[in-house]
Amino acid sequence: MLKRTLALASAMALSLSATLAQAADVLKVSAIPDEAPTELLRKFQPLGAYLEQQLGMPVEFTPVADYPAVVEALASDRIDLAWLGGFTFVQARLKTGNALPLVQRAEDARFTSKFITANPDVQSLADLKGKSFAFGSVSSTSGSLMPRYFMLQDGIKPESHFSRVGYSGAHDATAAWVQAGKVDGGVLNASVWDKLVANGTIDSNKVRVFATTPTYFDYNWTVRGTLDPALTAKIKAAFLALDPAIAEHKAILDLQAASRFIETAPENYQGIEEAARAADLLK
Incomplete structure (x- = not known):
């Protein structure tokens, strides 16, 4: 009985330790480098301050050298949240199996x-x-x-x-x-x-x-699949709460070239995966 109790306690401790390991003390954010690094940082700073306020935790932006680096950073849990293009999201989803798209700009549904x-x-x-x-x-x-x-x-x-x-x-x-x-x-x-x-x-x-071109789904904000679900939900809620009728929020949305943010889902990017396979960009 004692051995079983100790084994159970040990298992619970390991489980708690694993859970805590996935919690973020600092929300680490990155983005595909589709514009100059200085421009990406300028666009993110007000959004980062807003997220800090909404989440009650520090938010840190980490630029990367190229598109594959964002995918690798998500896959290795070195970043928590990333601004991805549709194709980069497909690559991240295939590599990690659990990268989760949270929101996209309303404009991204018909890009x-x-x-x-x-x-x-x-x-x-x-x-x-x-x-x-x-x-x-x-x-x-x-x-x-x-x-x-x-x-x-x-x-x-x-x-x-x-x-x-x-x-x-x-x-x-x-x-x-x-x-x-x-x-x-x-x-x-x-x-x-x-x-x-x-x-x-x-x-x-x-x-x-x-x-x-004809329209297609594109950019989204994606979290790593191992992020604490409660934090993931708070991040999504923060984006969805941005209201263009509020001056401070409108300034953030304008920098993101967004009228508002809406929910998105992995299935929205199936067409992009098919296009990538047709172009022989995915094996």
Whole structure:
């Protein structure tokens, strides 16, 4: 009886220890580097302060060098919460088996990519045949995967259609390449394009949109599957509570290019997984 009692106590202690190991003293947050690191940090700071207030714990933002690094950080429990593109989420879900998408912007349920050029003779992708073209990161949903998928559906294979295909690494870099004449055309996500035009980074008199993709699901905030469920629920509630009618909240939402946040689920990204397999980006 004593041995059984000690064994039970030991098992309970191990279970409690494992549970405590999954609790976060500091909420560690990261994001895919789809824009310059300084811009990512600027956009996150007010949101991070809001989350600290809502969760009652410190929130720390950790930038990463590239898209795969976010997936690895989630898989190794080095970060708790990450801003992911749809394809990066699919990769994280497949690698971890339990990465959980919590919320997405309302805009992410019907996201698009914009094809841009500074060449006045280009009116369609057909006009770019034999010319140079830029995607963003190879792991970007809106800067590579989905535009490529839609091009393939239209019978356009980028590597044979364009004279040269480049990868800028980020949406704002793609726009800069097009504006500088480094490439004849490129594609980036609609949200970043709108922001670059609004803040004057891109001169819309020189660079213009000549085509837009069909809609698809894209970005979300994802937590590691081993995070304390109670904390996970609080994080989701904090995002859903952001109200554009409240000035402080609207400032946060504006920086996130969001009208509001809505719940999301893994099944929303099944189409992106299928597109990635069709493009031979998942084995």
